[in-house]
Amino acid sequence: xxxxxxxxxxxxxxxxxxxxxxxxxxxxxxxxxxxxxxxxxxxxxxxxxxxxxxxxxxxxxxxxxxxxxxxxxxxxxxxxxxxxxxxxxxxxxxxxxxxxxxxxxxxxxxxxxxxxxxxxxxxxxxxxxxxxxxxxxxxxxxxxxxxxxxxxxxxxxxxxxxxxxxxxxxxxxxxxxxxxxxxxxxxxxxxxxxxxxxxxxxxxxxxxxxxxxxxxxxxxxxxxxxxxxxxxxxxxxxxxxxxxxxxxxxxxxxxxxxxxxxxxxxxxxxxxxxxxxxxxxxxxxxxxxxxxxxxxxxxxxxxxxxxxxxxxxxxxxxxxxxxxxxxxxxxxxxxxxxxxxxxxxxxxxxxxxxxxxxxxxxxxxxxxxxxxxxxxxxxxxxxxxxxxxxxxxxxxxxxxxxxxxxxxxxxxxxxxx
Amino acid sequence: xxxxxxxxxxxxxxxxxxxxxxxxxxxxxxxxxxxxxxxxxxxxxxxxxxxxxxxxxxxxxxxxxxxxxxxxxxxxxxxxxxxxxxxxxxxxxxxxxxxxxxx
Numbered sequence: 001x002x003x004x005x006x007x008x009x010x011x012x013x014x015x016x017x018x019x020x021x022x023x024x025x026x027x028x029x030x031x032x033x034x035x036x037x038x039x040x041x042x043x044x045x046x047x048x049x050x051x052x053x054x055x056x057x058x059x060x061x062x063x064x065x066x067x068x069x070x071x072x073x074x075x076x077x078x079x080x081x082x083x084x085x086x087x088x089x090x091x092x093x094x095x096x097x098x099x100x101x102x103x104x105x106x107x108x109x110x111x112x113x114x115x116x117x118x119x120x121x122x123x124x125x126x127x128x129x130x131x132x133x134x135x136x137x138x139x140x141x142x143x144x145x146x147x148x149x150x151x152x153x154x155x156x157x158x159x160x161x162x163x164x165x166x167x168x169x170x171x172x173x174x175x176x177x178x179x180x181x182x183x184x185x186x187x188x189x190x191x192x193x194x195x196x197x198x199x200x201x202x203x204x205x206x207x208x209x210x211x212x213x214x215x216x217x218x219x220x221x222x223x224x225x226x227x228x229x230x231x232x233x234x235x236x237x238x239x240x241x242x243x244x245x246x247x248x249x250x251x252x253x254x255x256x257x258x259x260x261x262x263x264x265x266x267x268x269x270x271x272x273x274x275x276x277x278x279x280x281x282x283x284x285x286x287x288x289x290x291x292x293x294x295x296x297x298x299x300x301x302x303x304x305x306x307x308x309x310x311x312x313x314x315x316x317x318x319x320x321x322x323x324x325x326x327x328x329x330x331x332x333x334x335x336x337x338x339x340x341x342x343x344x345x346x347x348x349x350x351x352x353x354x355x356x357x358x359x360x361x362x363x364x365x366x367x368x369x370x371x372x373x374x375x376x377x378x379x380x381x382x383x384x385x386x387x388x389x390x391x392x393x394x395x396x397x398x399x400x401x402x403x404x405x406x407x408x409x410x411x412x413x414x415x416x417x
Numbered sequence: 418x419x420x421x422x423x424x425x426x427x428x429x430x431x432x433x434x435x436x437x438x439x440x441x442x443x444x445x446x447x448x449x450x451x452x453x454x455x456x457x458x459x460x461x462x463x464x465x466x467x468x469x470x471x472x473x474x475x476x477x478x479x480x481x482x483x484x485x486x487x488x489x490x491x492x493x494x495x496x497x498x499x500x501x502x503x504x505x506x507x508x509x510x511x512x513x514x515x516x517x518x519x520x
Contacts, residue, residue: 061439101440101468108472113430354433354451363439369432370474 022398029331037316049331051338053314058361064306090244113370143393147410151261155254164221207246256298262407263296277347278381285377291347294356297329301403391415420462423481424455430477441465
């Protein structure tokens with residue numbers, strides 16, 4: 001790598017998962033955005049941290065495109081020998097038009113805001129059930145792990161129901177994902193890849209069995225709809241694409257929402273003077289949620305790299321043709337050039353749902369955005385009203401992983417004071 | 418006969434995702450409020466525009482099929498004489514939402 005004046009000798013990708021930066025990322029991120037806004041990590045990745053540049057990378061999907069199949073193989077050289085990586089090829093998020101359009105069209109109507117509103121009651125029921133299980137020990141003065149008991153459970157069950165995964169299978173299916181996802185990077189060891197392949201095979205077998213069940217006995221769920229669509233017209237969705245779709249939805253469908261709920265609770269605790277928004281009815285709760293999504297982006301970076309078709313000059317620097325470019329959401333969302341007093345948590349900011357980058361932007365805008373917004377606006381007010389005098393009872397456990405800012409444990413208790 | 422679409426974006430629904438811009442390049446733009454609007458309100462029927470309407474996460478895009486672009490009342494005869502609108506002749510059809518996939 002050639003030296004140039006002002007080159008910062010750090011690897012931002014490594015730095016942001018160090019403990020002090022997991023606990024409070026923002027001082028370091030501000031420094032990166034000010035001094036190295038188009039950071040070239042020693043790993044080869046370019047990280048964009050200015051809001052305007054982030055939006056440009058995401059919106060201009062013709063200039064900043066997804067990897068082509070041969071690039072995926074270059075990025076994941078073991079992919080042709082490993083089914084677990086091959087499945088990536090066919091997911092919606094990894095495709096360019098026209099395949100992307102065809103695949104996204106199959107599921108888009110199932111995730112619209114209107115459809116998600118219809119689920120609000122059901123989300124409320126599941127929320128109540130999960131909360132009810134931990135209220136007694138809480139009221140008894142015990143420490144309760146809201147992360148494990150509520151945050152990690154609600155999106156799992158809501159999504160499981162939406163997709164059509166039977167309740168008894170969800171936890172096991174979910175536990176398999178981290179091992180598979182751990183292999184989804186170029187540096188994965190052969191051992192990690194073989195483990196991922198094994199687990200992946202069991203996941204695929206599971207979905208294939210479920211597909212057969214739903215073909216014979218269709219339910220009102222997404223898997224049944226996809227099976228019917230494919231049976232009606234096999235050209236619309238190949239078997240590999242169907243497996244990738246289910247796998248991709250399961251892998252990406254709710255870990256971010258889990259993180260958002262955990263950060264929602266932390267934000268309620270750190271900004272008690274703003275919690276009244278959660279008590280102001282659905283519109284107030286929505287304002288809190290939209291500002292929360294800006295303030296604490298659930299994913300620190302884009303999960304899928306973009307590749308510029310030519311050298312591109314962004315406001316913060318140039319990215320060369322073919323570079324692996326990612327957007328650093330946590331930095332972009334705190335850019336003072338876009339947001340006044342960006343480090344102030346303020347749900348009164350107007351139209352935040354149109355402005356933050358946490359759901360991405362453009363072609364691959366988060367399919368589950370309306371679901372996440374609705375779930376958060378249901379669960380956070382319920383947590384507020386069910387756990388009076390809520391306080392942290394220990395340090396949250398921040399997982400040093402990317403891109404999702406996973407919190408494994410969130411210990412809380414009733415404030416004795 | 419060439420068919421046309423009138424494109425409308427409901428600003429009470431739009432979340433500025435820009436999926437429409439990316440799916441139908443050139444047909445949509447974001448204003449300074451991050452709200453989407455068509456670059457031209459009446460366009461020849463386009464598969465991409467149909468896809469954009471289908472992919473909108475807020476179902477904010479309405480497409481109305483017109484048989485004559487002048488039915489929109491927004492186009493003047495280039496020779497300077499304004500054609501009167503003919504609402505009785507071709508009523509706008511149901512909102513066109515592109516090919517539907519059987520479920």
